[in-house]
Amino acid sequence: MVAKTLKSAPQFLKIFNHINHGREFAFSFNVADRCPVGCMCYWRAQERVKELSDEDVIHFFQDRKKEGKVLAVLVGGEPYVRRDLLPKLTPILPASWVVTSGTTPLLSLPNTTHFVSIDGGNAETHDRVRRMPGLYNRIVKNISDARKKGKFQCYIHSVLNKANFTQAYEIISTWHKNGLADGIVFSTMTPIREGGEDQLQLSENDRIWIIQELQRLKMFYGPFLLMTENMINRFHPDHTKMQTPETCGTARFVGSYDAAGERIAQCILSDKADCTSCGCYVTPFIDTLIEYDWKTILLGLKLVPNQ
Numbered sequence: 147m148v149a150k151t152l153k154s155a156p157q158f159l160k161i162f163n164h165i166n167h168g169r170e171f172a173f174s175f176n177v178a179d180r181c182p183v184g185c186m187c188y189w190r191a192q193e194r195v196k197e198l199s200d201e202d203v204i205h206f207f208q209d210r211k212k213e214g215k216v217l218a219v220l221v222g223g224e225p226y227v228r229r230d231l232l233p234k235l236t237p238i239l240p241a242s243w244v245v246t247s248g249t250t251p252l253l254s255l256p257n258t259t260h261f262v263s264i265d266g267g268n269a270e271t272h273d274r275v276r277r278m279p280g281l282y283n284r285i286v287k288n289i290s291d292a293r294k295k296g297k298f299q300c301y302i303h304s305v306l307n308k309a310n311f312t313q314a315y316e317i318i319s320t321w322h323k324n325g326l327a328d329g330i331v332f333s334t335m336t337p338i339r340e341g342g343e344d345q346l347q348l349s350e351n352d353r354i355w356i357i358q359e360l361q362r363l364k365m366f367y368g369p370f371l372l373m374t375e376n377m378i379n380r381f382h383p384d385h386t387k388m389q390t391p392e393t394c395g396t397a398r399f400v401g402s403y404d405a406a407g408e409r410i411a412q413c414i415l416s417d418k419a420d421c422t423s424c425g426c427y428v429t430p431f432i433d434t435l436i437e438y439d440w441k442t443i444l445l446g447l448k449l450v451p452n453q
C-alpha cells in the first residue's frame with residue numbers, strides 16, 4: 147500500500163512545482179453538457195452549450211497536456227453520457243479524476259480515480275436529493291460490478307445539505323462496511339445564485355455542527371475519511387466568509403471549461419457560486435496543500451492515481 151501510494155510521488159511533485167510557480171496544475175472539463183439525473187445544481191444553473199466533437203475534445207486535452215497540466219477533472223453534466231470517449235481521454239494526462247453520479251456501468255480507466263456522488267445515508271434520502279428513484283441501488287450495483295472486474299479506484303463524494311447532513315455517520319459507516327470504496331470525502335452545499343435549491347441550504351449552525359461531526363468521524367474512521375483536521379476546519383463560516391476567487395486555491399490553480407471548451411468564469415462551480423459559504427471539498431484540499439500541511443500532502447498522494 148505504501149509503495150503504491152509513493153508511486154504517485156512524481157505526479158505530486160509536478161503539482162507542487164506548478165503551485166510554487168503560481169501556475170494552474172489542473173483543469174476541469176464538462177465532458178457532456180447533459181445529465182440524466184434531476185437535481186438542481188451548479189451545472190444546471192449554467193447556460194447550455196454545444197458540446198465539442200469527440201475529436202475536438204481529444205485535441206483539447208492534448209493542448210492542456212502541452213500546457214503542462216498534470217490532472218484532468220472530468221465532470222459534466224454526467225461524463226458517462228459520453229462513455230466511449232472516456233477511455234480516449236484519461237490516458238492523455240498523467241492523472242484524471244472522473245466525477246460521476248454512477249447511473250451507468252462504470253469503466254476501469256487508465257490513470258483514473260473515480261469520485262462517485264452519494265447524497266444520503268440510505269437509498270430514500272439519496273434518491274430524494276437526486277430526484278431519481280432507484281438511483282442509489284443502481285450505484286451500489288455499478289460500483290460492485292466494476293470492482294469485481296479488477297482494479298477500480300473509487301472514492302465516495304458526499305455533499306452535505308439540509309436534507310442529509312445529520313446522516314454523515316450513516317453515510318461513512320455504510321461505505322466503510324460495504325468495502326466498495328477506498329475512502330470518502332465530504333463537501334457542504336455551496337449556495338448558487340439563480341439556481342441551486344434553497345430548501346437544501348445549510349444554516350451557519352448546521353455547518354458548525356458538521357465540522358464537529360466530521361472531526362468526531364475522523365477520530366473513528368482515520369484515513370478512510372480523506373480529509374485532514376485542518377481541511378475540515380476550513381468549512382467553518384468564520385473561515386469561508388473570508389473566501390474570494392483571489393484567495394481560493396481552486397480558482398487559482400484549476401482552470402474550468404464548459405463542454406464547448408470555453409472557460410467558465412471563477413471556478414468549476416461558476417461565478418454564480420457564493421464563495422463566502424462555499425463548501426467545495428477541493429478548496430480546503432488545495433489551500434492546506436499550499437501551506438505544506440504534511441497530512442494533506444500524504445492524502446494527496448493517495449488521490450492522484452499512479453500510472
Ligand code: SF4
Pocket residue numbers: 181182183184185186187188189190222223224247276
Ligand atoms: S449534481 Fe451531478 S448528477 Fe445532479 S444534475 Fe448536477 S451534474 Fe447531474
Ligand code: SF4
Pocket residue numbers: 336389390391394395396397412413414415416419420421422424425426429
Ligand atoms: S465558489 Fe468556492 S471553489 Fe469557487 S472560487 Fe469561490 S471559494 Fe473557490
